[in-house]
Amino acid sequence: MQQITIRGIDPEVEQEIRRRADQNQKSINQTIKEIIYEQIRPVKPPTSSLKQLSGRWTQEDAAEFESAVKFCEQIDEEMWK
Structure with a gap:
């Protein structure tokens, strides 16, 4: 990350x-970073990053994902003995 020096502040x-x-x-x-970010890029609620991810899949996307991870749901009975 780059550094910035600010001179001449009242x-x-x-x-x-x-x-x-x-x-x-x-x-x-x-504190200074927060002030700068508030002016340049208004502060988003903490959940806003999750909102970008949720509810965006189509039914086809969800089905493709479910199919891709289906093997993860299988239990290896031998492993648990």
Whole structure:
């Protein structure tokens, strides 16, 4: 990951960043990253990444998947003795 150095921040802005970091018990670096991401790419709810995956398969996709993993459902009785 690349590094960025920011110079010339107003003292009031620096103090607000430090205050937020302390309040949220996070590092200054993490706090600044969160502020940047909020402005560039609005924060998505934690479940949004899963929503992209769920409910997107067609019936054909689901049937193909089920067929491909069917062998995983077989129990080897000899192994459990």
